[in-house]
Amino acid sequence: MNLRDTAVARAFVPERRMMYYLFLLGFFSIFSTTISKNPVLPLFSQAIGADSTIIGLIAAFSPLAGILFSFPVGVISDHIGRKRLLVASGAVFLIAPVLYLFITAPLWLIPVRFFHGTATAILGPVISAVIAERFPVTKGEMLGQYSSATLVGRALAPLAGGAIISYFAMYPGLLPYRVVYIAAALAAVPVFIMTLLYTEKQSLPLDTLPFCVFRESFVTFFSNRRLRGTACVDMATYFAFGAVETFLPLYLFSLGIGAYQTGIIFAAQVVFIAGTKPFFGRIADRVDKRIQIVAGLAITGGAVAGIPLAVSFAQFFLVSAVFGIGMSLSTVATSAYVADVAEKEQIGASMGALSSIMDIGQSGGPLLTGIIVTMVGYIAGFFASCILALIVCAIFILSVREPAGTDPKNEGQAP
Structure with a gap:
């Protein structure tokens, strides 16, 4: 191997480590959030007295967090950096499953589901921005591989959650469901640790953002x-x-x-x-x-x-x-x-x-x-x-x- 090949190989190592880091982060985060809702959430809701209307309302509040927060989070990450928001997301992933353990009335699931939904509302746009910045030439491939890693977690979580509920089905009360949420919290531990270990290329100051920054970003996107x-x-x-x-x-x-x-x-x-x-x-x-x-x-x-x-x-x-x-x-x-x-x-x-x-x-x-x-x-x-x-x-x-005369590139x- 000549010097040029050696230099290329050394440059590739950090990229490969970042790739594995992102895949593991995506897998554990989506596994944790998915096992918290599928299939346990409707069963747990019903067990504590929720009817069909309340169950539907509870299910709607998690994506609502994504609708409300994903865009502001993306704007904030452009101005204060990605790491702080990743750590905030990791903290929500870790804390939210624990909150389910204290719920005994169905309406309390609404704020908890909304809070839990903020975890993925933060993680999604921030990770996409990280991939676009770290892998500018192969971002399509990397986005695809990261998405596949999350889908593996999404596919395995219901199987694990269903198996836990079935295994503890003979135990009385809400214990089978609470064991699932304990498992969700344990799966979130590596998520939180990995967000703490994330190294940002350039650290940005933590400044208060005026509302005009959000307005300008909104106008820039939709114009x-x-x-x-x-x-x-x-x-x-x-x-x-x-x-x-x-x-x-x-x-x-x-x-x-x-x-x-x-x-x-x-x-x-x-x-x-x-x-x-x-x-x-x-x-x-x-x-x-x-x-x-x-x-x-x-x-x-x-x-x-x-x-x-x-x-x-x-x-x-x-x-x-x-x-x-x-x-x-x-x-x-x-x-x-x-x-x-x-x-x-x-x-x-x-x-x-x-x-x-x-x-x-x-x-x-x-x-x-x-x-x-x-x-x-x-x-x-x-x-x-x-x-x-x-x-x-x-x-x-x-x-x-393409308007006439524009460069297709x-x-x-x-x-």
């Missing part, structure tokens, strides 16, 4: 047609995701498909998203991200439209897998495209705005689809997501098209 169009894509994608996650199990049950098979259908979706995101991330670093975004959203919308056409377990399995592929294809490219388009000093704010709008879509999907299903039926409810996806595809194409290509 940029490309950022605006990309945010609409994530909104439509997660609108469909929320609708499918909420109403596909009910639709399958109405067709006589059992819970076990329903679990396999949704597991296929997670596996395909987690398995394809690193690959699609590498593609996003090498091709025009706009094409990948449009293709992914179109596939996602087509898969949702295919749900009412499926009649057998195998067909639903295929539709779920295609939905996962479409979602993976578009979402890994949207984050990378926003990092390309956003100004360097606005990356955190842009990632935060993207995350907030994503949460709006994920919250709005079940709500609006539920209204349509109640009024018209499941077929119309699923087709609504498809129609929205097609409309947003057109909006995105118009938003990111400035429109979404990796630097």
Whole structure:
């Protein structure tokens, strides 16, 4: 090995360590927050006296934190640095599961779920900004690999939570549920430690931010047609995701498909998203991200439209897998495209705005689809997501098209 190769190898070591650090942080944080809600939250809520309305209200308050805080958090991270916010997020991950242990009335779950939701509201945009800054050339691939690490945690958490509840089912009272929240707190310990160990490249002073900073960042993001169009894509994608996650199990049950098979259908979706995101991330670093975004959203919308056409377990399995592929294809490219388009000093704010709008879509999907299903039926409810996806595809194409005489390299290509 010559001197040049040795220098390259030495330079690669810190990047590889950062890569492993991010993957472990993403895995443990999402495992901890997911095991706190799936499947334990509705069961725990019911056990302490919550009815269906209260359970739905409790479930809505976690994504509400993302809607409210992701954008301000992104702005703050651009001005005071990422480390302080990562530590704050780690502290919430650690403290929140402990609070569930003291709850005996269902309404107290509302503020606790909101508080717990701030953990991911902070972590998401900050980690996306860290990846965009630390891996400018391979950010698409890194965003995909980080997302896959979180999806592994998201997939394993319900299995672990269900196993704990089943093992302690013979014990009286709320003990089975409280053991799950103890497990969530233990999983959050490495999250908090890792946020403390994060080393920032440049330490920024802790200054009070005037309101005009948030207003300027908001105006900067939403006045940029490309950022605006990309945010609409994530909104439509997660609108469909929320609708499918909420109403596909009910639709399958109405067709006589059992819970076990329903679990396999949704597991296929997670596996395909987690398995394809690193690959699609590498593609996003090498091709025009706009094409990948449009293709992914179109596939996602087509898969949702295919749900009412499926009649057998195998067909639903295929539709779920295609939905996962479409979602993976578009979402890994949207984050990378926003990092390309956003100004360097606005990356955190842009990632935060993207995350907030994503949460709006994920919250709005079940709500609006539920209204349509109640009024018209499941077929119309699923087709609504498809129609929205097609409309947003057109909006995105118009938003990111190149005016005559512009350099295409400035429109979404990796630097």
